[in-house]
Amino acid sequence: MTQEAETRRVLDALYSAFLGGDAEGMLALMADDVEVRFLGQGTFHGLPAARRFMAFAGGLLRDVDFRIRELFVDGDVGCCIWEETATTAAGEPWENHGVDVIGVRDGRIAFLHENNDVSLVHRHFPPYVDSEAPA
Numbered sequence: 001m002t003q004e005a006e007t008r009r010v011l012d013a014l015y016s017a018f019l020g021g022d023a024e025g026m027l028a029l030m031a032d033d034v035e036v037r038f039l040g041q042g043t044f045h046g047l048p049a050a051r052r053f054m055a056f057a058g059g060l061l062r063d064v065d066f067r068i069r070e071l072f073v074d075g076d077v078g079c080c081i082w083e084e085t086a087t088t089a090a091g092e093p094w095e096n097h098g099v100d101v102i103g104v105r106d107g108r109i110a111f112l113h114e115n116n117d118v119s120l121v122h123r124h125f126p127p128y129v130d131s132e133a134p135a
Contacts, residue, residue, distance in 0.1 A: 003075050007104040011071060011078045014102070014109065019066060023054045031108040038114045040121030041128045052130055060125050061086035061094055078102045088124045096120050 001009070010029055017025030027047060030036075036050040037043040044053045064086040072079045079101050086094040098116030102109055 003104075004073050006107055007076055007078050007102075008071075008073045010104045010107065010109060011073065011080065011102060014112075015068060015071075015080070023051075023058060027051055027054065029109050030112070031105060031110050034109055035111040035113075037112070038121075039116055040118040041125070042130075044130075048132075049130065052132060053128060056128055060089055062089070063087050076104050078104070090124070092124060094120070094124060 014026055014029050017023075017029070027050060030047060030050060032047055033045070034047060034050055035043065035045055036053065038053070038057070041053070041057070044050045061084075064084055066082060066084045068080055068082050070079075070081040079099055081097075081099050083097045084095070088094050096116050098114060101111075101113045101115070103111045
């Protein structure tokens with residue numbers, strides 16, 4: 001399998017898990033030393049930190065309609081242009097758009113950088129505080 005085919009396979013599995021609400025399925029695709037960055041929330045190093053953040057983020061929106069507009073793959077990097085609508089935990093309407101940049105190494109996600117409208121994140125979501133992160 002070519003690197004591009006492997007990257008596309010991993011990205012397809014990632015978004016399939018995400019759209020299915022399967023956080024553990026997403027985490028299973030990540031390398032132990034994964035770097036996950038969500039603009040407006042933080043950068044998380046390693047699976048345990050990514051798992052804690054995803055548990056926090058999982059409760060921020062409901063009735064999510066996530067739409068992939070374009071998915072590009074070049075070697076070991078993929079980019080997903082997306083839009084989403086939802087309702088916040090506070091009951092407010094949510095509409096955002098962004099680009100995910102994802103790197104794949106040895107069949108696992110090495111990094112996932114989510115880029116979006118940070119002003120919306122700050123307006124609607126509480127700041128993430130990882131009580132288990134080393135000081």
